[in-house]
Amino acid sequence: MAVSKLQRAQTRLAYLLILPATLLILAIYIIPIIFVFLGSLTDYTLVRDDYAFVGFENYQKMFEDEAFANALNNTFFYALMFLPGAFIISLVIAIAIQEQKQFRSVLEVLYFLPVTSTLAAMALVWSALMDSGQGVINNTLQTLGLARVNWFGNEDVVLVSLAIISLWSVIGFNMVLFLAGLTAIPKNLYEAAAVDGADHPLDKFFRVTWPMLGPTAMFVAVTSSITAFKLFDTVAILTQGGPDRASEVFLYLAFLEGFEYFNMGYSAALSLFFLGIILLFALVQALFSDRNVQY
Amino acid sequence: MADISSPSSVPTWFDRIKPKSFGRFVTTVLLFIGAWIMVFPFIWMISSSLKPTDEVYDADFSLIPRTFKGFENYYAVIFDQPYLIFLMNSMIVCTGILVIQLLTAIPAAYALAKLKFRGSTILFGTVIAAITIPINVTSIPLYIGLVRVGLLDTYFAMMFPFIVSVFAIFLFRQFFRSFPDSIIQAARVDGFSEIEIILRLILPAAVPAIAAFSVFSFVAHWNDLYWPLIVVQSQDKMTATLSMMQYQSMFDTDYGLTYASATVVTAPMVIAFLFARRLFIRGITMTGVKG
Numbered sequence: 097m098a099v100s101k102l103q104r105a106q107t108r109l110a111y112l113l114i115l116p117a118t119l120l121i122l123a124i125y126i127i128p129i130i131f132v133f134l135g136s137l138t139d140y141t142l143v144r145d146d147y148a149f150v151g152f153e154n155y156q157k158m159f160e161d162e163a164f165a166n167a168l169n170n171t172f173f174y175a176l177m178f179l180p181g182a183f184i185i186s187l188v189i190a191i192a193i194q195e196q197k198q199f200r201s202v203l204e205v206l207y208f209l210p211v212t213s214t215l216a217a218m219a220l221v222w223s224a225l226m227d228s229g230q231g232v233i234n235n236t237l238q239t240l241g242l243a244r245v246n247w248f249g250n251e252d253v254v255l256v257s258l259a260i261i262s263l264w265s266v267i268g269f270n271m272v273l274f275l276a277g278l279t280a281i282p283k284n285l286y287e288a289a290a291v292d293g294a295d296h297p298l299d300k301f302f303r304v305t306w307p308m309l310g311p312t313a314m315f316v317a318v319t320s321s322i323t324a325f326k327l328f329d330t331v332a333i334l335t336q337g338g339p340d341r342a343s344e345v346f347l348y349l350a351f352l353e354g355f356e357y358f359n360m361g362y363s364a365a366l367s368l369f370f371l372g373i374i375l376l377f378a379l380v381q382a383l384f385s386d387r388n389v390q391y
Numbered sequence: 392m393a394d395i396s397s398p399s400s401v402p403t404w405f406d407r408i409k410p411k412s413f414g415r416f417v418t419t420v421l422l423f424i425g426a427w428i429m430v431f432p433f434i435w436m437i438s439s440s441l442k443p444t445d446e447v448y449d450a451d452f453s454l455i456p457r458t459f460k461g462f463e464n465y466y467a468v469i470f471d472q473p474y475l476i477f478l479m480n481s482m483i484v485c486t487g488i489l490v491i492q493l494l495t496a497i498p499a500a501y502a503l504a505k506l507k508f509r510g511s512t513i514l515f516g517t518v519i520a521a522i523t524i525p526i527n528v529t530s531i532p533l534y535i536g537l538v539r540v541g542l543l544d545t546y547f548a549m550m551f552p553f554i555v556s557v558f559a560i561f562l563f564r565q566f567f568r569s570f571p572d573s574i575i576q577a578a579r580v581d582g583f584s585e586i587e588i589i590l591r592l593i594l595p596a597a598v599p600a601i602a603a604f605s606v607f608s609f610v611a612h613w614n615d616l617y618w619p620l621i622v623v624q625s626q627d628k629m630t631a632t633l634s635m636m637q638y639q640s641m642f643d644t645d646y647g648l649t650y651a652s653a654t655v656v657t658a659p660m661v662i663a664f665l666f667a668r669r670l671f672i673r674g675i676t677m678t679g680v681k682g
Contacts, residue, residue, distance in 0.1 A: 107506070111508060113502040114503070116495045117498070117560060118514060121521060124555055127532070128536075129529060192422055195418070196419065199419060203422050208664075208668075208671075209429060212660045213433070213614075214614045216656075217635050217657045218433075218657065221435060221436045224435070229448065232452060264428075264432070269676060273676055328527075328617055332620065332636070333635060350527065360531055360535065367529075371525075374523055378523050
């Protein structure tokens with residue numbers, strides 16, 4: 097009797113405790129998502145009051161839209177430049193730093209510094225370093241006898257330049273994730289491998305480190321892919337999609353359609369496509385992390 | 392060359408020359424060269440912020456300014472330009488977001504972790520699902536809603552999409568679950584109310600998780616460009632990060648000033664990081680997705 101009374105009081109309290117969060121989740125996530133979907137079926141634009149349901153026309157338009165194809169192409173090309181570096185360089189640095197003794201924490205801090213900094217501000221610095229005229233990078237290239245590069249003016253180079261800036265800002269981040277994974281590998285596995293004749297560092301890497309690092313590696317690969325797909329800040333600050341749409345990546349296109357051209361309906365369809373990609377990555381991660389935990 | 396096989400427990404300087412140690416020495420040097428590349432943009436930025444405009448892009452570049460304009464540049468940024476207002480706006484928005492996030496997430500997380508109620512599975516499932524939804528997906532309806540109620544260009548609009556953190560609810564719920572039920576039961580028997588249990592038992596134990604989340608939240612919203620770009624229209628609501636947009640066309644700008652303001656915008660988070668390194672690294676990498 098007393099127990100059930102306590103139980104009831106607890107239940108009432110529980111509802112009270114979840115109330116603010118639940119209402120806000122409804123207002124910030126659930127209702128907007130429903131409206132994104134409904135909006136994507138209309139030709140709604142902020143500049144006109146009337147709008148009509150157009151069915152799946154926006155989605156149809158998406159797959160015929162050259163700007164959409166261009167943005168997807170740009171995003172994938174950028175990811176192709178960005179992902180291998182974000183993965184391999186971070187892993188190599190993590191392994192090298194882990195073997196350091198007295199300098200480990202200094203190096204960790206130096207490599208992590210770009211992660212905490214404001215990318216929008218540092219992008220301005222990079223634009224100066226990469227300046228085609230008197231930038232430090234081009235001057236260095238010239239001193240080394242190499243050709244100067246038009247980092248932001250050349251359509252074929254601009255995505256590479258953006259990938260370099262992103263790499264700079266993300267390497268320390270992935271390095272920390274890899275370091276956590278490396279620290280969790282039991283030392284005796286290396287001793288056992290050494291007994292089996294794995295003396296060479298590469299032997300140790302392929303026999304012990306890499307298999308043990310499976311879940312971490314998967315995690316870094318997936319989260320880096322999401323980061324790549326979310327490229328926005330440096331584009332907004334430095335290139336605005338240019339030159340000639342060569343750096344117009346997916347999220348920037350969705351932003352332009354929604355908040356510059358006010359094609360809200362079409363932009364809603366782009367947003368849902370974006371969500372679909374993110375969910376796909378989340379799904380991949382869920383599938384693989386379950387399987388890989390058992391190493 | 393020193394003998395490889397001689398075991399010496401006391402390392403001396405020529406130990407470094409042994410093949411194995413030599414490899415390590417090379418690795419250390421390479422790591423420091425890499426670190427120099429990582430830090431160089433900051434050094435260049437600070438150096439340029441102390442120079443007059445014509446020296447920033449000078450052909451023979453030097454880190455030490457030939458003409459020191461540091462005082463003038465920083466004075467202009469802080470007193471002639473509204474940078475104090477921009478910094479204050481960022482502070483207000485980030486602090487407001489964090490406080491409301493904690494106030495909404497901690498009670499909900501406690502209920503999900505320790506109390507039985509109908510609908511808890513649905514709520515938790517919704518929380519997990521919502522974690523995958525970035526602001527970029529919901530920005531259009533949120534923006535239209537704010538336009539409709541006439542609240543665009545207010546602190547409320549700048550904070551609203553973030554005042555409930557589904558990630559915080561998830562994180563704290565996991566953390567609270569590991570708190571022993573027996574202690575909570577004992578406290579109940581002793582006449583503690585649930586609120587007292589949260590405030591006096593759970594919260595003190597959860598300080599590390601709350602601190603890490605706070606860093607994560609503060610840094611993420613300080614550095615956010617996307618949402619302020621959408622809802623901020625007037626200068627007096629501009630955040631420090633958003634103010635960087637005014638330099639996007641670099642024609643006719645005072646470069647010394649530009650990099651002095653870039654330094655002012657980046658400094659708070661970088662300095663805070665240098666003071667609480669462990670906490671920052673833990674907090675920022677907590678979600679696995681950068682910014």
